[in-house]
Amino acid sequence: MSVLEVKNIEKYYGNKSNLTKAISGISFTINEGEFVGIMGASGSGKTTLLNCISTIDRVTAGKIIINNQDITKLRGNQLNKFRREELGFIFQDFNLLDTLTSYENIALALTIQKVKPHEIDKKVKEVARKLNISDILNKYPYQISGGQKQRVASARAIITNPKIVLADEPTGALDSKSARQLLETFEHLNKNLKATILMVTHDAFTASYTDRIIFIKDGKIFNELIKGEDIRKQFFEKIIEVQTLLGGDLNDVI
């Protein structure tokens, strides 16, 4: 069953005399329980794509259907409600509130949904146990490592049981060890907790943890890679190959 359906979307910036096409005609589908990566060089339009899906930005044309609802038709408070209830976010720079403890950062996602207080405590503790962060719940963001911060952010993203978790360069600010741990956490979320994850990255290693990768170049889909039966190392090599292709342009050679 498809969770996310992107249908021929376009996004233009600027005015008539100076038009920039950030996205021109991208379509794809993500099914429930999938872990999908989006790759591309900077300026390729991958962040714009993510912003449009996450309702932070608006498409110029096309449809984005999440959970049978066309989100490009939503306005104002409907949009906020949708974002609150159906989507989970994980950002490169964690976006944890520095004044709140880990527990409170996670709980905040529920309190703004007006979940009943006695349920909140139970849910936070449960998700913390699953992500192995129970012992840092009472610590402030400045007291914990980057990897732990990102796991707290992940907990905040999935505690609301979103239809899809959107991760924007989640390993970007982490050292390689923390990055690996986080990606293993994502695998765990995806395999055992059945979370659907869409992750934007430019790092081949990070991308190799996903099931499927969509490559974007100049606002269009350039290639798609499916892990299938490959082990991660093989998948990683394939990614590098595509990236090499992606990096060069025939026009550049001529």
Added chain:
Amino acid sequence: MLFKLSIRNMKKSFKDYAIYFLTLVLGVAIFYMFNSLDSQEAMLKVSESTRQMIQLMIQMLGMISVFIAIVLGFLIVYANNFLVNRRKREFGIYMTLGMGRKQISEIILIETILIGILSLIVGIFIGIFASQFMSILVAKLFEADMSEFTFVFSKSACVKTCIYFAVMYLAVIVLNTLTISRYKLINLLTAIRKNEKIKMKNPIISILVFLISAGLLGVAYYMVTGGVYELRTGEQLLKPILMGIVGTIGVFWSLSGFILRIIQSRKKIYLKGTNMFVLRQLNNKINTNIVSMSIICLMLFMTISVLSGSLSIKSALDSELEKFTPVDVNLYKTAYLPESYVSSYSGKTIYNTKEQIEDSKKPVSYTLETNGYDMNNLKDIVEIPIYVIPEWNLKNSLGDSYESTKSQYPMLAYDISESIIKISDYNKIARLYGEEQYSLKDDEYIVLCNYEQMENIRNQTLNTNSNIEINGKIYHSKYKECKDGFIYMATTEINAGIILVPDNFEVKDENTEQYLLVANYNSETEEGKQKIENTLIGSADTEFFKNIKNKGINLDGSSKISIKDSSKGLATIIIFIAIYLGIVFLIASSAILALKQLTESSDNKQRYTILRKIGCDEKMINKALFRQIFIFFMTPLLLAIIHSIFGIKFILSMLEVLASPDELLPSVIVTTIIIGAIYGVYFLATYYGSKNIIKDEE
């Protein structure tokens, strides 16, 4: 080019400048208003003594203006510093583009001058209009005739304001140039604040400190209200003041942690909407601003108690004045002067002349008549002698309770002889004053007293054993308490005790301490009375004055007119100084509070962006922001109001003014309006400023 840049900068950062500009304009307007009084005074028709009072007030306001200017100067420098710090990054970009420090200083110079001129123009404009209301207030308080209302503009106040503020702006310019010259490019470019470490306090210590501070405040409150009679010297007053300051700082140190702890334990409230976030924000903000929050709270406390205290003194004084000035004039002189005495000031022996000694054996009317005073000026004349005898002093009066009183009030002069008046003499005065008349048996006496503290002391004795032996005869008090009453006119209750004795009480003429003459002016009109007043009180150049001056006769007196004028004048001077200081303190504390809130706006912006990203809608965000700023503004005000309740009580009890609640109410209302208006404007400016800063940029 730089000029253009400056103007564009100001337009762009208008929301940052709003608080700064508001503070400057208010400062200028207030400064002009209180310095323009001299030109308003000219149009009032008032008596000579009132005019002198107004002159005194203008002089005092002028002196206070220097102090005010210093306060405003610091405030402006502080506010400006905030602006420059906010724009570090902008200056950094200019420098990477090759602009020198000198040019950056120039940009700031142009901006400061522009905003300075603009604020002066707007401020003086507002000041001119507001000062028209001031003149109505002056006229009302001095009860002057305001029939000829004219629109006044004070050139001297305008010039003075311009000069004072020019000096302040100059200081700002010099400081800015110094700041800029110390900047390093790298620091300018990376001036975005990093997430600071959140200082967390041990919750148990927080609760302890809070309880101790609250206890300290409670004790201080008690000391200035319930236990106010224990406070007699300035040093003793220092104790509750220090306790108050320490208690206030302690409360701010622990308050947010304490409240956070309590609310955290109530999950239903804590885990609801953005409550958690707002509380944490406040906790962080109050914790990092303990000292400034305390100072702001204390400044607000001074503003509130000084404003409402002074206004209620005025109304209380006015209502009591009538009661204590029942006749037009009291004249008195010392009787039976000794041939010589040792001056208590210089230690020298001073000899009285024969003329002085002769005159002092006769009543006041004798002095008036023999020196050529026209007795037709006076009517209802009553003259009495007041006696003292060495056998009857305060110690004797107190009898058995002397020891306990002395241990409680060691400073009282117990060996001073009591003033004694024969009952028939007193009744003559009482009849004229419209007070109760008394009769006495041969072995009875009455104590007349209206000074509350002395009344309490004396009543202890009168209530138990009032017997006193004079010349082998025992007297006792007719009543078990002091009787309310007085002989000398005054502004309020200050009669510490006069003894009324039977007419056959044995005193010699030489025991006469003072001759007192009580009379009304022989005129029905106010003007006629003022004319007679001038022949008696003041420095009129008449034959009578010359005569008694030549003879060295010392005639003292007090009159209804002079008591009223000085009381009115005093109250009005207090009010004006209180309003002046109060408003400036209020502006200063509101401005600092507003700037404190805006300073952390960049941090806040980041936090609110996160809220937005995880799905908070604008309504929730604005609500959270409003609540945060509201509580941040209200906390110091609330504590200040609690402080003030006790502070006002203390002021009133110190001045021995008994103000009833309905007399206090109008002054409390006026104070509330003034504070509400200024504080409210700053609060709204801060809210909208912050809202702008955290606004989504898309």
